[in-house]
């Protein structure tokens with residue numbers, strides 16, 4: 574199990590022009606703008622769980638990204654609070 578970032582659509586202010594997480598994510602083609610929904614969207618298959626996007630989004634007080642656990646097969650775990658601990662990101 575490891576953690577990936579997930580955008581909370583209702584909190585994301587990309588429609589107002591915010592692109593902070595997209596600019597800071599170090600992985601190519603990982604965090605992009607969903608131009609249909611106008612929210613940032615994480616490609617969980619590419620997310621390395623570094624949490625940089627969470628830091629910049631929270632620093633701007635949007636709090637629109639949370640880390641969620643995924644199983645070894647890449648399925649998002651449904652229960653919040655089951656996240657793997659810090660430092661376990663690459664053990665999946």
Ligand code: SF4
Nearest residue numbers: 585586591594630635
């Ligand atoms: S930093 Fe937060 S509010 Fe801004 S685009 Fe990313 S998820 Fe949305």
Ligand code: SF4
Nearest residue numbers: 598620621623624626
């Ligand atoms: S956790 Fe890191 S790799 Fe994943 S979307 Fe956020 S900034 Fe990109």
